Amino acid sequence: MKTADPGAYGSSFLAATKVASAARARLSVELDVEVCVIGAGLAGLTVAREVARRGWSVVVLEAHSVAWNASGRNTGFVLPGYAASPKALVSRIGLDDARKLWGLSEAGAEYVRRTVQEERMPGVELAEGGWLHVTKTSDEASVQAEAELLGRLGAHVEFQSAERVREQLRSPLYFSGLHYPRGFSLHSLNYALGLAAAAERDGARIFEDSAALEIDPAGVRKRVTTKDARVRAHHVVLAGNIHLAELMPQFGNTLLPAHTYVIVTAPLGDALHEAVRFPGAVSDTDLADNHYCVVEGDRLMWSGRSTVWRGKPKDYVETLLGQIRRTFPQLRNVKAEYAWTGSIGNTVHRMPQIGEIRPGLWLLSGFGARGLSTTAIAGEIVARAIVDADKTWQTFSPFALVWSGGVYGRVAQQVAYWSNRVSELVVSRMAQRREERRLREMDADTTASVVAEPALPAEVPPPAEAGNGAAENPPAIAAEDAPEILLQPASVAPPAKAVRARKKKKAAASEAPPGGGA
Template sequence: MAAEADYTGGGAYPGSYYAASANPAPMRPELQGDNRAEVCIVGGGYSGLSAAIELAERGHSVTLLEGARIGWGASGRNGGQIVNGLNAGLDLIEARYGRETADFVGTVVQAGNELIRHRIRKYDISCDLKEGNIFTAFTAAHMRGLEAKQALWRRHGHDNFEILDRDALRQHVASDVYAGGMLDRSGAHLHPLNLALGEAAAFESLGGTIHEMSRVIAIEDPGGQPVVRTEKGILRPDVLILAGNAYLGHVVPELENRIMPFSTQIIATEPLGDRGRALLPTDMCVEDVRYILDYYRLSADGRLLFGGGTVYGGTDPSDIRAKLVPNLEKIFPSLKGVAVDYAWSGNCAISFSRLPQMGRLGSRTYFAQGYSGHGVVGSHLYGQIIAQAVDGDCSRFDVFEKVPWIPFPGGRRFAVPYSVLGSWWYAFRDRFGL
């Protein structure tokens, strides 16, 4: 297969607040020469790290390849919000795939949340974990949607959600733009890059091997006995796990057309001190319920981390600050003119159905991808499920593998214009409260 162009730009972390405040981490060596491995994992983000830890805990010998640095991609750039569920709601899953599948998904999705917390405790990972997640609504229609979501999750045994009217919401978010919201006390937020770095250290403490700056340029025979080639080395694994998601690129054409990259952007203000605490008194993370949403929270040092925007196809906007600052000022007018110290972008991967994809190519190559903007929890869960399948327990893997994937109409060529048209429609609905 043709070599993929270098997407890493030299492999250095982007100029994000997360990179500037990252915990110390060693530089791992590149893969060189001809090597063998029991399990090879491609991708040093949450999916790959989650699978790696689970397999190492079960006694397997695992080598992880990362094309840049650990957490370089979406896992080290995202909003850092632990949001339960998947992008596709349980009602949509039930309508498309039946009550049994929806019941199963409703049972397991919160396991990703619990898994993250378990590993933070077990491996003493320092990542600024804070409790609480709030969904905000702009209109009465949005509030009805949140009430329906609360009832739906209760049907599946989860009663963590509390509806907040306008006055109750103001106890958490000091803004006049919202009609109300919903609080999920089992949600949380954290420093995403430090979580990834801590998980990498945990994996190595279990005997695992990591090679950074080892970009995969070709994978031979992924449906049979796979061979992984990097720029300076070869790895011949018994089992291969592909966890590159939006950054896997063209090396596995069978997977490329199943997803589409899209970028999202984040800015970090100067430290706000008492101003920040007044705006978010309970220090929970927030996201609104619109299709193209805003999301924000306070960092450990009191900055407002504010994200939003979507660019389909995975390109970066020319001016991230200009794109996000007006939205920030609409929500918090008192921050007009606030200094923005950091601005960055990064790619996620979206599937047409908004459901993550998990499966196999042949009997030796596993993959997970397409978290569609809900990757912090979903990637940890899917990584663990794949690892359990490699270890011989396919009970959860088989259910997710059987969920059919839906191609983008017209293939990858038309995925971007199709998605842009869809986003215009949903933006219209959001604007007029439909």
């Protein structure tokens, strides 16, 4: 099994199947540009592409390699919505503004799909089929209520019953769910590499191994210093994750780190197709527990578990395999061939941080587990704001920067994760027991119905017609296989010997003299 190393892309499945991509040079000369983007992840690359397409000069500075962290290590789910629940959005900003935000998230997903198709990106493996979010509890009413709320937000979603879910996912743990037909999945690293190439074709310049060490945001021309050079720009865009804390702690400290773990199984053949019949992306919890999809036809990419301090991927392999086996007992022989981890940043309010911090200084961060669609729309609306003075980004203004609590915040987040996980397991097991009891009661009712129902008399085949010969003797039936048939007394034919005796007696009576007696 291959576990990810700390190199550019490690030894993940995504790295093993990535398209060819040449290393980019380190910045070594002074540059004057209109826009300087710090961070060559999905958000930064989208800003750079959109700014360059509008004819502006733009430079991207990346401390490591393009899509080095979360952008090139995630499972590639392109989903509508945000980490914050629809109910939380409506409660905080009202239905009308929540509708606008939801519409932006769906526009972000469409941006990704359109970009892949327009640029004809190699190796992206865009897989349609939607996103199926399933529950492990039998409370269908709450799932239907969420579907209704999502409908009011303008979401494209449909409720699916437990029976429908189990037709597609052959798991005893699952009940009802929500199907988002416009969701899809792709090869996240190849998408990021394709996005970088597209930005460069439009005129952007990307420098790797060029960490921004200092920013002077004062004045019209901001200055960004690297180890070997300096960039002057009218606009500076901070497009980063938890690593922003190294450059600007006041922004990085608004994020709670979360390290998630991913495995890709060895080929499973037909067994996988029998267990997972849904062609798209699947998740079964809002926490960073289980989400998965089929890759390369008969492998399963499975992500789960979350820690606030980075762990070793190999330490979580058996845990993730155990989750697969519990979810799909028919895959009990599953083995892992790849394992790796990636780091994301969550905000306290679970919404991305998008906006202008001060004139000419922009922030795109805190995308959490919905990075592909939200980074896309964030990059586009910030590019429009810079070039066209568009105000769409202000839709996110209710979600201001909030200090995450430092070390204490991390501890609180980990404890909350463990607590929620235990609660989910308890609720799930209770639901399973109720389901098992319901099935036993159904079996008992069926058995009682069969015993109570009166048996019908056997259907007697018609006798063979004269001249057609004797009918074939039917095969003997073993006693234990013979059906139990209740015969009505009137249908019992008299023995042949009794019939002959009655005929003989009748004939004798006809020969006796009238009047009878001797």
